Amino acid sequence: MICPYCGNRQDRVVDSRESKEGDVVRRRRQCLACERRFTTYERIDEIPYMVIKKDGRREKFDRQKVLAGLLKACEKRPVSMAKLAEIVNEVEARLMDKPDREITTTEIGELLMERLRALDKIAYVRFASVYRNFQDEEAFFRELKNLMRQRRS
Numbered sequence: 001m002i003c004p005y006c007g008n009r010q011d012r013v014v015d016s017r018e019s020k021e022g023d024v025v026r027r028r029r030q031c032l033a034c035e036r037r038f039t040t041y042e043r044i045d046e047i048p049y050m051v052i053k054k055d056g057r058r059e060k061f062d063r064q065k066v067l068a069g070l071l072k073a074c075e076k077r078p079v080s081m082a083k084l085a086e087i088v089n090e091v092e093a094r095l096m097d098k099p100d101r102e103i104t105t106t107e108i109g110e111l112l113m114e115r116l117r118a119l120d121k122i123a124y125v126r127f128a129s130v131y132r133n134f135q136d137e138e139a140f141f142r143e144l145k146n147l148m149r150q151r152r153s
Contacts, residue, residue, distance in 0.1 A: 003031035003034060003036070004038050005031065005036045006033050006034040006036075008032065008033035010033060011029040012029065012032060013028070014028040014030050014037065015027070025043075026041055027039065027041075048060045048101075049092075049096070049101050049102070050101060051102070052103070052105065053105055054106070061092070063088055066088050066112070067084060067085070067088050069112070069130075070084045070087060070116070072126075077120050077122055083119060087115045087116075087119075090111065091111055091112065094107070112131075113127060113128055113131065117150075128143055129143075
Protein backbone atom coordinates (compact mmCIF):
# COMPACT_ATOMS: atom_id res chain seq x y z
CA MET A 1 0.00 0.00 0.00
CA ILE A 2 1.06 3.54 -0.64
CA CYS A 3 0.90 5.76 2.44
CA PRO A 4 -1.65 8.54 1.77
CA TYR A 5 0.46 10.96 3.83
CA CYS A 6 4.03 10.51 2.61
CA GLY A 7 3.78 8.14 -0.39
CA ASN A 8 6.02 5.46 1.13
CA ARG A 9 5.33 1.87 0.03
CA GLN A 10 6.42 0.19 3.27
CA ASP A 11 3.81 -0.38 6.00
CA ARG A 12 2.73 -2.91 8.56
CA VAL A 13 -0.75 -4.17 9.41
CA VAL A 14 -1.71 -3.16 12.95
CA ASP A 15 -5.24 -4.63 13.03
CA SER A 16 -7.55 -6.63 10.71
CA ARG A 17 -11.29 -7.07 11.06
CA GLU A 18 -13.93 -8.72 8.90
CA SER A 19 -17.25 -6.97 8.31
CA LYS A 20 -20.41 -8.52 9.76
CA GLU A 21 -21.36 -9.87 6.35
CA GLY A 22 -17.87 -11.26 5.82
CA ASP A 23 -17.47 -9.64 2.41
CA VAL A 24 -15.02 -6.89 3.41
CA VAL A 25 -11.80 -6.90 5.43
CA ARG A 26 -10.82 -3.65 7.17
CA ARG A 27 -7.11 -3.22 7.89
CA ARG A 28 -5.44 -0.59 10.01
CA ARG A 29 -1.95 0.04 8.70
CA GLN A 30 0.99 2.03 9.95
CA CYS A 31 3.49 3.61 7.58
CA LEU A 32 7.07 2.57 8.41
CA ALA A 33 8.46 5.93 7.24
CA CYS A 34 6.17 8.58 8.80
CA GLU A 35 4.53 6.22 11.34
CA ARG A 36 1.05 7.60 10.65
CA ARG A 37 -1.89 5.19 10.53
CA PHE A 38 -4.45 4.73 7.79
CA THR A 39 -7.26 2.31 6.97
CA THR A 40 -7.69 0.13 3.89
CA TYR A 41 -10.60 -2.05 2.85
CA GLU A 42 -10.33 -5.26 0.86
CA ARG A 43 -13.21 -6.77 -1.06
CA ILE A 44 -13.45 -9.50 -3.69
CA ASP A 45 -13.64 -8.12 -7.21
CA GLU A 46 -16.52 -10.17 -8.57
CA ILE A 47 -17.79 -10.61 -12.08
CA PRO A 48 -21.41 -9.39 -12.02
CA TYR A 49 -24.24 -11.87 -12.45
CA MET A 50 -26.21 -11.17 -15.59
CA VAL A 51 -29.86 -11.70 -16.48
CA ILE A 52 -30.77 -12.37 -20.09
CA LYS A 53 -34.05 -10.60 -20.86
CA LYS A 54 -36.66 -11.97 -23.29
CA ASP A 55 -35.55 -9.53 -25.98
CA GLY A 56 -31.91 -10.67 -25.67
CA ARG A 57 -30.65 -7.70 -23.65
CA ARG A 58 -28.46 -8.39 -20.66
CA GLU A 59 -28.61 -6.53 -17.41
CA LYS A 60 -27.06 -6.94 -13.99
CA PHE A 61 -28.92 -9.23 -11.58
CA ASP A 62 -30.85 -7.05 -9.17
CA ARG A 63 -31.82 -8.87 -6.01
CA GLN A 64 -34.08 -5.98 -4.95
CA LYS A 65 -36.01 -6.17 -8.23
CA VAL A 66 -36.75 -9.87 -7.69
CA LEU A 67 -37.74 -9.24 -4.08
CA ALA A 68 -40.01 -6.34 -5.12
CA GLY A 69 -41.88 -8.65 -7.53
CA LEU A 70 -42.38 -11.21 -4.79
CA LEU A 71 -43.51 -8.55 -2.32
CA LYS A 72 -46.11 -7.31 -4.79
CA ALA A 73 -47.45 -10.84 -5.31
CA CYS A 74 -47.54 -11.50 -1.56
CA GLU A 75 -49.14 -8.19 -0.60
CA LYS A 76 -51.70 -8.74 2.19
CA ARG A 77 -50.83 -12.45 2.31
CA PRO A 78 -49.47 -14.32 5.35
CA VAL A 79 -45.98 -14.76 3.88
CA SER A 80 -42.98 -13.70 5.94
CA MET A 81 -40.12 -11.60 4.64
CA ALA A 82 -37.77 -14.38 5.74
CA LYS A 83 -39.48 -16.80 3.33
CA LEU A 84 -39.26 -14.30 0.48
CA ALA A 85 -35.58 -13.64 1.20
CA GLU A 86 -35.02 -17.41 1.22
CA ILE A 87 -36.62 -17.68 -2.24
CA VAL A 88 -34.41 -14.87 -3.58
CA ASN A 89 -31.38 -16.59 -2.03
CA GLU A 90 -32.27 -19.76 -3.94
CA VAL A 91 -32.41 -17.83 -7.22
CA GLU A 92 -29.07 -16.21 -6.42
CA ALA A 93 -27.56 -19.59 -5.52
CA ARG A 94 -28.75 -21.02 -8.83
CA LEU A 95 -27.05 -18.11 -10.60
CA MET A 96 -23.81 -18.62 -8.67
CA ASP A 97 -23.75 -22.30 -9.65
CA LYS A 98 -23.77 -21.45 -13.34
CA PRO A 99 -20.28 -21.29 -14.83
CA ASP A 100 -21.19 -18.46 -17.23
CA ARG A 101 -22.85 -16.38 -14.45
CA GLU A 102 -25.91 -15.76 -16.61
CA ILE A 103 -29.55 -16.75 -16.17
CA THR A 104 -32.62 -16.07 -18.28
CA THR A 105 -35.65 -14.25 -16.95
CA THR A 106 -37.62 -17.36 -17.91
CA GLU A 107 -35.54 -19.51 -15.55
CA ILE A 108 -35.92 -16.97 -12.77
CA GLY A 109 -39.68 -16.68 -13.30
CA GLU A 110 -40.24 -20.44 -13.36
CA LEU A 111 -38.14 -20.94 -10.23
CA LEU A 112 -40.04 -18.18 -8.41
CA MET A 113 -43.42 -19.56 -9.47
CA GLU A 114 -42.45 -23.07 -8.36
CA ARG A 115 -41.54 -21.77 -4.90
CA LEU A 116 -44.63 -19.53 -4.64
CA ARG A 117 -46.92 -22.39 -5.66
CA ALA A 118 -45.69 -24.37 -2.65
CA LEU A 119 -45.76 -21.35 -0.33
CA ASP A 120 -49.02 -19.51 -1.11
CA LYS A 121 -51.47 -20.28 -3.94
CA ILE A 122 -52.90 -16.75 -4.14
CA ALA A 123 -49.44 -15.18 -4.35
CA TYR A 124 -48.57 -17.75 -7.01
CA VAL A 125 -51.61 -16.81 -9.15
CA ARG A 126 -50.86 -13.11 -8.76
CA PHE A 127 -47.23 -13.58 -9.76
CA ALA A 128 -48.14 -15.90 -12.66
CA SER A 129 -50.69 -13.41 -14.01
CA VAL A 130 -47.98 -10.78 -14.37
CA TYR A 131 -45.14 -13.13 -15.34
CA ARG A 132 -47.14 -15.05 -17.95
CA ASN A 133 -48.83 -11.85 -19.09
CA PHE A 134 -52.40 -13.19 -19.14
CA GLN A 135 -54.25 -11.29 -21.86
CA ASP A 136 -57.78 -12.29 -20.88
CA GLU A 137 -59.79 -13.97 -18.15
CA GLU A 138 -59.73 -17.29 -20.04
CA ALA A 139 -55.95 -17.61 -19.63
CA PHE A 140 -56.32 -16.71 -15.97
CA PHE A 141 -59.02 -19.37 -15.43
CA ARG A 142 -56.93 -22.00 -17.22
CA GLU A 143 -54.11 -21.37 -14.77
CA LEU A 144 -56.51 -21.61 -11.83
CA LYS A 145 -57.90 -24.92 -13.16
CA ASN A 146 -54.35 -26.30 -13.49
CA LEU A 147 -53.60 -25.24 -9.95
CA MET A 148 -56.78 -26.89 -8.63
CA ARG A 149 -56.04 -30.10 -10.59
CA GLN A 150 -52.54 -30.27 -9.06
CA ARG A 151 -53.97 -29.77 -5.59
CA ARG A 152 -56.35 -32.72 -5.99
CA SER A 153 -53.57 -35.04 -7.20
